[in-house]
Amino acid sequence: MSAPSVPVPRGAGPARTTGPAPDRFGWRQLRVALAAPRPAAGLTSEWRLVDGIRTHCRRAPGPAGRQLPVLLVHGLAVSHRYLTPLATALAPAHPVYVPDLPGFGLSGPPPRPYDAVRHAAHLAAWLEAYGLGPVCVFGHSFGAEVAAALAARHPGAVHAVVLAGPTSDPAARSRWGQTRRWLLDTTREAALQLPVLLRDVRDAGPHRVYATLAHSVRNPVETDLARITAPTLVLTGARDPIVPPAWRETVARLVPTAAPVTVPGAAHNVATTAPARVADAVRAFLTRPDLLDGQVDTHAHR
Numbered sequence: 001m002s003a004p005s006v007p008v009p010r011g012a013g014p015a016r017t018t019g020p021a022p023d024r025f026g027w028r029q030l031r032v033a034l035a036a037p038r039p040a041a042g043l044t045s046e047w048r049l050v051d052g053i054r055t056h057c058r059r060a061p062g063p064a065g066r067q068l069p070v071l072l073v074h075g076l077a078v079s080h081r082y083l084t085p086l087a088t089a090l091a092p093a094h095p096v097y098v099p100d101l102p103g104f105g106l107s108g109p110p111p112r113p114y115d116a117v118r119h120a121a122h123l124a125a126w127l128e129a130y131g132l133g134p135v136c137v138f139g140h141s142f143g144a145e146v147a148a149a150l151a152a153r154h155p156g157a158v159h160a161v162v163l164a165g166p167t168s169d170p171a172a173r174s175r176w177g178q179t180r181r182w183l184l185d186t187t188r189e190a191a192l193q194l195p196v197l198l199r200d201v202r203d204a205g206p207h208r209v210y211a212t213l214a215h216s217v218r219n220p221v222e223t224d225l226a227r228i229t230a231p232t233l234v235l236t237g238a239r240d241p242i243v244p245p246a247w248r249e250t251v252a253r254l255v256p257t258a259a260p261v262t263v264p265g266a267a268h269n270v271a272t273t274a275p276a277r278v279a280d281a282v283r284a285f286l287t288r289p290d291l292l293d294g295q296v297d298t299h300a301h302r
Helices: 027-033 080-090 118-132 142-153 175-186 191-204 206-218 221-227 245-254 275-286
Strands: 044-050 053-060 069-073 096-099 135-140 158-164 232-237 258-263
Touching: 027 080, 027 206, 044 080, 044 118, 053 118, 053 191, 069 080, 069 118, 069 142, 069 221, 080 096, 080 191, 080 275, 096 118, 096 258, 118 142, 142 206, 142 221, 142 258, 158 221, 191 221, 221 245, 232 245, 232 275, 245 258, 258 275
Parallel strands: 069 096, 069 135, 135 158, 158 232, 232 258
Antiparallel strands: 044 053, 053 096
């Protein structure tokens, strides 16, 4: 397996790519994804009451020492489950936290479905509850909208940002436009992801999924993207129909500090189907000299 290229700084040329093909999402990965709240593959579950909501988190402690914590933020209709392959790939190098957003996975529901800004505010309170200093926030799909809102509106909580498969492209910024692209993406994804999706949709409920999609297509994410000051990596699958090349390039152009990386062969769920390559790209990103000063003592986390 070849290591990914280091992300290209702005103006240094086209987006680099990582390895030649996505990883395989197999039966072992499926069992780990569906294991919570039981311990599995070094991941454990815990709950904390944050703003009155019992919030579940899947976490791995990472190595001892001064390593930047990585916060993984899931997308629309899903939960921590589909991010477990990436969590286990990152855990040998970084402490990893994968919370379920309010109303998703094993977290309690909010009074009404949250938009990206409300989810970001909840994550800021969650980080404070954990006593975590500035983190690397990795948001996938709608989670990238939440990560952008967190970085733009709570910059003190964020040391670095990874926007993976960020939504939503203005060219399809409607419920039907996003649904049509999602249906196309399902033909390019690993079939074993289906049980994870079905469990997640059951937990969230169709109403919450629909309402959150409505929030996403009304979210002017460009405003938050332009306000991000933390170093940022824009990471996408080369075969992702939800985030086509024109929108990927727009996102990278809007974020003042962005560097792009593309994973060949991967579709939208790049964090699930190419976790080793994504983890390599994230680790390379976080070893940039301008980011190494932000490493913190993991023993200080509560």
